[in-house]
Amino acid sequence: MAVKLNQSEQVVLEILQKTGADELAADFAKTGLPTRRNEAYHYSDLKMLLGNVPALATSSKSTSASLVSIEGAYRILIVNGEVQISDEPPAGVVVSTSKGGVVEPENDIIAQLNSALTKETLNIDLQGSPETIIHIDRRYEGEASHINDGVELYILDNSNATIIETFSGSNEAHLSNSASKVILGRKAKATHIMVDLSGEKLRHLQSVQYELNESALLHSLIIHKGSKLARTQLFAKFIGENAHADFAGLILGAKEQHSDISINIEHNVANTTSSENYKSVVLDRAKAIFQGKILVAKDAQKTDAAMKHQGLMLSDDAQILVKPELEIYADDVICGHGATCGQIDEDSLFYLMSRGIEKQQAKSMLIRAFLAELFDEIKIEALKEALISVADEWLEA
Amino acid sequence: MSNMLEIKDLHVKVEDKEILKGVNLTIPKGETHAIMGRNGSGKSTLSYVMAGKEGYEITKGEILLDGENILELEPNERAVKGLFLAFQYPIEIPGVATMTFLKAAMNAQRKARGEEELLTPDFMREVKSAAKMLEIDSAMLKRALNVGFSGGEKKRAEILQMALLKPKMCVFDETDSGLDIDALKIVSQGVNALRDANRSMLIITHYQRLLNYIVPDVVHVFSNGKIVKSGDKSLALELEKHGYAQYDEST
Numbered sequence: 001m002a003v004k005l006n007q008s009e010q011v012v013l014e015i016l017q018k019t020g021a022d023e024l025a026a027d028f029a030k031t032g033l034p035t036r037r038n039e040a041y042h043y044s045d046l047k048m049l050l051g052n053v054p055a056l057a058t059s060s061k062s063t064s065a066s067l068v069s070i071e072g073a074y075r076i077l078i079v080n081g082e083v084q085i086s087d088e089p090p091a092g093v094v095v096s097t098s099k100g101g102v103v104e105p106e107n108d109i110i111a112q113l114n115s116a117l118t119k120e121t122l123n124i125d126l127q128g129s130p131e132t133i134i135h136i137d138r139r140y141e142g143e144a145s146h147i148n149d150g151v152e153l154y155i156l157d158n159s160n161a162t163i164i165e166t167f168s169g170s171n172e173a174h175l176s177n178s179a180s181k182v183i184l185g186r187k188a189k190a191t192h193i194m195v196d197l198s199g200e201k202l203r204h205l206q207s208v209q210y211e212l213n214e215s216a217l218l219h220s221l222i223i224h225k226g227s228k229l230a231r232t233q234l235f236a237k238f239i240g241e242n243a244h245a246d247f248a249g250l251i252l253g254a255k256e257q258h259s260d261i262s263i264n265i266e267h268n269v270a271n272t273t274s275s276e277n278y279k280s281v282v283l284d285r286a287k288a289i290f291q292g293k294i295l296v297a298k299d300a301q302k303t304d305a306a307m308k309h310q311g312l313m314l315s316d317d318a319q320i321l322v323k324p325e326l327e328i329y330a331d332d333v334i335c336g337h338g339a340t341c342g343q344i345d346e347d348s349l350f351y352l353m354s355r356g357i358e359k360q361q362a363k364s365m366l367i368r369a370f371l372a373e374l375f376d377e378i379k380i381e382a383l384k385e386a387l388i389s390v391a392d393e394w395l396e397a
Numbered sequence: 398m399s400n401m402l403e404i405k406d407l408h409v410k411v412e413d414k415e416i417l418k419g420v421n422l423t424i425p426k427g428e429t430h431a432i433m434g435r436n437g438s439g440k441s442t443l444s445y446v447m448a449g450k451e452g453y454e455i456t457k458g459e460i461l462l463d464g465e466n467i468l469e470l471e472p473n474e475r476a477v478k479g480l481f482l483a484f485q486y487p488i489e490i491p492g493v494a495t496m497t498f499l500k501a502a503m504n505a506q507r508k509a510r511g512e513e514e515l516l517t518p519d520f521m522r523e524v525k526s527a528a529k530m531l532e533i534d535s536a537m538l539k540r541a542l543n544v545g546f547s548g549g550e551k552k553r554a555e556i557l558q559m560a561l562l563k564p565k566m567c568v569f570d571e572t573d574s575g576l577d578i579d580a581l582k583i584v585s586q587g588v589n590a591l592r593d594a595n596r597s598m599l600i601i602t603h604y605q606r607l608l609n610y611i612v613p614d615v616v617h618v619f620s621n622g623k624i625v626k627s628g629d630k631s632l633a634l635e636l637e638k639h640g641y642a643q644y645d646e647s648t
Contacts, residue, residue: 346451351488354448355502355558356476356509365501369492369541 002030009033011053012113015146021116027109034109043289043321044231044260046110050203053175056117057081057145066137067168067197068390071382073135076122080141081149083122092128092159097121102150103179103207106235106264111207114148114177121150126161126190133162133383140169140176140202150179153192157185157213162380164193167206168226171199181209184216186240191219193383195390198226200255206232212272214240219377222249223387224259225394231260238265238272238300248374249278252394253286253318260289267296267303267333276307276337279374281367282318291323292337298329305334311341312370364395400464401426401566401597407458409446416442418622420458422599424566424615429598431608433633434619435641440601441485443619444570448482449475462566476502477509481564483555485571490542495554498542499524503561527560531587548575549584556587567591567598573607585610605637620644 005013009032016025033050034041057080066075076095077084083097101115124134140147155161165180182192198204204227212218224230236245251259265274280288290309311320324337344366352362371391378384402424409417416439424430434440446453447460449472459466467475490498503523504514515523528538531553543551552572559567569588573581588611592598600611608616608630616632617624618641625644626632 348488348490350448350450350472351484351490352493352498352502353472354450354476354482354484355498355562356473356506357501358473358505359471361501361505362473365493365498366490369490372492 003032005029005032006047008050008053009047015053015056016113016116019117024112024116031109040108040233040262040291043291043323044258049229049258050175052173054144054146054173057147060142066135066166068135068164068166068195068386070133070135070164070386073133073164075135075137077137077139078122078149078151079139080145080147081119083120090130090132092126092130093132093134094125094127096123098123101148101179102152102181103209108207108233110177110205110233111179114150114179114207117148117177118150118179119148121152123152123154125154125156127156127159129160133164133380136163136165138165138167138178140167140174140198142170142172144172144174144201146175148177151181153180153182153190155182155184155188155190158187159185160189162191162383164195164383166195166197167204168197169199171201173201173203174198175203175205177205179207179209182218183211184213184218184243186213187215188213189217191221191378191380193221193223193378193387194232195223195387196226196230197390198230200226200228200257202227203229204231206230208232208234210234210236210245212236212238212240212243212245214242216240216243218243218245220245220247221374221378222261223390224249224251224253224261225390227259228256229258231262234261234263236263236265238267238269238274241269241271243272245274246377247274247276248377249290250371250374250391251280251282251288251290252391253280253282253288254394254397255284255286257286258289259286260291262289262291263293265292265294265305267294267300267305269297270299270301270303272300273304276305277374278309279311279371280309280320281312281314281370282320283314285315285317287319287321289321291325293325293327294335294337296326296328296330296333296335300330301332303330303333303335305336307337309339310370311339312367313341313343367395368392399425401462402599403461405459405461407446407460408456409442410454410456411442411452415456416622417446420623422617422624424597424599426597427594428614429592429600429611430615430617431600431602431613431633432617432619432624433602433605433636435603438619439622440603440619441570444482444568444601447568448472448480473505476562476564477506479565481559481562481567483552483559483567483569483572485574487543487551487555489544489546491544493542495538495540495542496524499558499561502558506562523561524557527557530560530590531557532583533557549577549580552576552580552584553587556584560587560591565596567596569598569600569602571602572600573602573604581607582610605633608633618644
């Protein structure tokens with residue numbers, strides 16, 4: 001039974017029809033955008049929240065400096081979906097582009113839309129151990145537009161790479177739908193960081209896919225700071241034994257922000273381990289959502305996964321919604337989850353103030369302390385500094 | 398003004414229960430006083446009220462620090478005016494480096510006095526020399542604030558803070574609790590080294606033991622929310638011998 005499409009959905013449907021994505025258009029006409037009745041979008045009803053869908057982006061130049069500057073990083077710009085490579089990549093880094101989108105849609109309409117509407121994907125192959133940090137600077141520039149972009153990273157066998165993706169641009173009511181796919185080869189190691197620093201009018205939807213082959217080692221960190229509406233959905237698949245991943249994330253929410261990180265971790269083979277460590281700090285009337293789903297397949301014996309979310313509420317009107325889910329089909333696994341939510345500890349605040357530190361500074365120190373664990377995991381000092389300064393700017397604002 | 402601290406007829410309630418019932422206490426500049434009383438007599442409440450902790454309703458009375466009523470001030474404002482409370486249970490704060498904290502506290506107080514921020518080398522020098530006096534290992538200073546510190550290390554860290562912040566009125570809330578005899582000696586030496594004519598101290602304890610090492614000028618007996626007797630240091634020995642029962646109110 002088809003639903004009645006609202007105006008935003010009509011626009012999306014027309015875009016799909018014009019693009020020639022007929023099959024998807026036919027599906028979309030039946031379902032529209034996900035609503036609260038869709039379990040994965042229960043707390044982020046996009047039909048209600050998305051609002052106006054602007055025209056598809058046209059190419060745009062960006063001359064402004066990056067919001068995050070990492071010393072010595074190799075930077076590639078993607079401006080309104082268009083890949084702009086200006087510098088010669090460092091040794092071991094092969095950069096190219098391909099037509100079309102990148103993520104495999106997982107029956108998810110947002111990922112499917114990205115896949116259908118992305119014109120060009122940035123492909124990066126990383127081989128060896130390039131010491132250079134790869135910075136993918138994704139920009140949404142110019143007037144409000146609807147932007148789809150994609151990145152595919154392939155960390156080859158035995159290679160080791162550090163990649164940061166930042167999202168920023170003009171403070172207009174853009175609708176961005178971005179995708180990243182990261183494949184880790186055998187014994188590959190990667191640190192992959194995504195930071196949304198977009199302006200406060202932006203609607204930012206993001207799909208991230210990970211594939212971990214045998215003995216791969218991943219550290220993933222997602223930071224939501226910008227955007228009026230931000231939603232990252234993460235799909236990770238363990239497909240090789242003895243792989244390990246640390247998934248981490250942080251929502252910094254203020255004003256009326258709606259910020260959602262939803263992760264889906266699949267342990268499909270035996271002897272893989274993961275940790276999921278997410279935090280949210282909210283003030284004003286902001287809403288943070290964390291949904292964490294871990295699936296352990298029937299043959300994935302000896303899986304060890306530990307998920308936690310910790311929330312810090314800095315105002316009475318802010319909200320944190322947390323939903324952990326474990327779906328376990330194997331019988332010899334260790335799988336746990338925990339969630340805490342609290343305010344700034346009054347005793348700690350009093351202790352700091354009793355030494356002469358002003359209330360606001362004492363609070364900042366305690367919030368930094370709450371976040372420290374996430375940043376301490378970043379072993380590259382320049383990167384860690386850059387991320388701490390992102391959090392510091394938020395604290396000072 | 399020759400009095401550092403004057404507490405006048407202080408009445409304090411916690412959740413409708415009166416805990417302090419008319420405390421009067423005057424400590425002249427340069428003197429060290431001790432308050433002794435059994436657990437639950439309201440001693441710790443007195444120290445928290447002095448430092449400005451929330452959750453206490455002051456129904457009557459005032460606290461003057463160097464002649465100025467401090468009851469309306471925030472805890473940090475009291476601290477920059479020279480009040481220091483050594484906590485019975487120093488708070489563990491994971492994620493805040495001890496050195497970062499020390500520097501923030503020293504600079505906050507300098508800022509309030511209109512002084513420049515400390516330069517790092519000067520800061521390091523001050524911390525090192527204070528740490529040496531208190532036999533504090535530099536590895537301890539590299540940890541998060543009070544996290545994983547033993548009881549004795551926590552108390553020494555409190556005295557270290559005191560030495561760096563140079564307060565004029567120091568309050569020690571059960572500083573001897575959880576200390577073995579060696580730690581007690583080190584802490585006492587640290588405190589004694591800081592005694593001078595412009596600094597007053599108030600030692601809150603329920604054992605006489607600490608007062609063997611930090612010898613007070615005046616001892617006060619605290620019972621049922623107020624000071625019921627004052628005398629010289631021999632009062633402490635007498636309390637140790639005969640206990641507090643004789644001071645319990647018959648009402």
